Amino acid sequence: MPIRLHDSLTRSLKELKPAQADGVFRFYNCGPTVYAPAHIGNFRTFVVNDVIRRLLDLEFGPGKVKHVRNLTDVDDKTIKRARDEGRPLAEVTKQWTDKFHADCDALNCLRPHVEPTATGHIREQVDMIDVLMKKGNAYRAADGSVYFKVSSFDGYGRLSRVKERELRPEAVSALSGKSQAVDADEKEDATDFALWKAHKPDDGANSWDSPWGAGRPGWHIECSAMSKKHLGETIDLHTGGVDLLFPHHENEIAQSECCNGREFSHHWYHSEHLLVDGKKMSKSLGNLYTLDELIAKGFTAQTVRYALLMGHPRKQLNFTLESLHAAESALNTLRNLRKSFKTPTPAASIDRTAFDPVLAALKDDLNIPAALGSLFTIVNRNDAGTDLAAFDRVMDTLGFKLELPEAKIEIPQDIKDLAEKRWAAKQAKDWTGADALRKELHDRRWVMFDAKDGYKLEPLKR
């Protein structure tokens, strides 16, 4: 059964398959800007893309998928951060790249095969801009910036239907307003966008030479240049969050197709935003979570991963602390369930198809909630068989690591002492004393779980 996935360009379900003769599936996923910790909204997209990657590996074989995800390590935000902190840009972006990697690892996201950086591909970007200049798709403004001439590309707006949109009156005035004035004055048309940004004092040392003078690449050109270098002129699948649909991906198409003279990507996929408490995350609403903050609340990264996968990727998902609790319980059920499966003997005739409906749901437009539903349905009906390998294959595809022991938590000595006291009281059948100590532990946010021959301490979850 082939993988079918919604294509944002044609707005239809299309089969995923490698177009080129070598049979390698070329997958480009827009990565983060490394200037701060990514929030869980960012991670919804990366976790969804991780499931795509795993599904592709399953379908075509791990060696037949090439996954590229970029790091934007030079732009207004990264430069501002470095300037504010008085540190070199490379140092700041390294710090946040490392953090991003650590978070991705915790969430059990597979590393892409190539993770190119914008600063590592200045020449490739300059080369592309050069071609666009020569072909008449770009022009140099008086200040040395280079802009893409949107009117030179007939296909512009096909992805985002930008021509069908009408600019809101406020948006029109904003274009001639203060924040846009610097660029807008230099541009021939308000819709043109920067390929190369002439050096400004605020950029500091972050400047590279180019045929058009010192400066730095615009944001959009990096993905065009890096996907071309690592995947070739035409790729099989390009993904990102919905907000990238316009202008980022629209602009990528314009640059790449004008430069290369051929289709840029066969397939486009955009995952919807994560909402927190019903609203888009934003600093002003104070509803922006990072992985660390959720872990500090006592949840594991696996729980966060599960919660991020509870909704259909193309629908907005409302994230709440309550949904995290639901995820935690569901994951726990899965964890217990796993213990009931057995490692099959090689010769045993086992049913490897038991979980096929789960995989089928994933292959049907990445319907993760349906896949999860199907998984539990199979289990509840006792149709799961006993094959651990079949079960694990499904868990692997979803990226759930059930066998991993949870991180060791430090238990303070005084808590340990209280627990010992209670255990002794219990052994002495001093129920009143034991209950009082249990309550005391609870007040200090620890829970004691009794077993036949011992006990376990866990911090109280909030």
Added chain:
RNA sequence: GGUGCGGUAGCCAAGUGGUAAGGCCGAGCUCUGCAAAAGCUCUAUUCGGCGGUUCGAUUCCGCCCCGCACCUCCA
């Protein structure tokens, strides 16, 4: 104003022209000094509202109401 996506049980969330998956919570039971864990069982005569098409609509069509997002920083 334009564009797009939604409104399904207390919460989250699939789905289909033929009578509602699943998860969480909750309840009951088993087990158990208590608690927890674990296991079992139960939990929408109903799918935003009003019309229409149809033998039959939550599913198709029309209108209306409500929510969210996007409209050149943004996963």
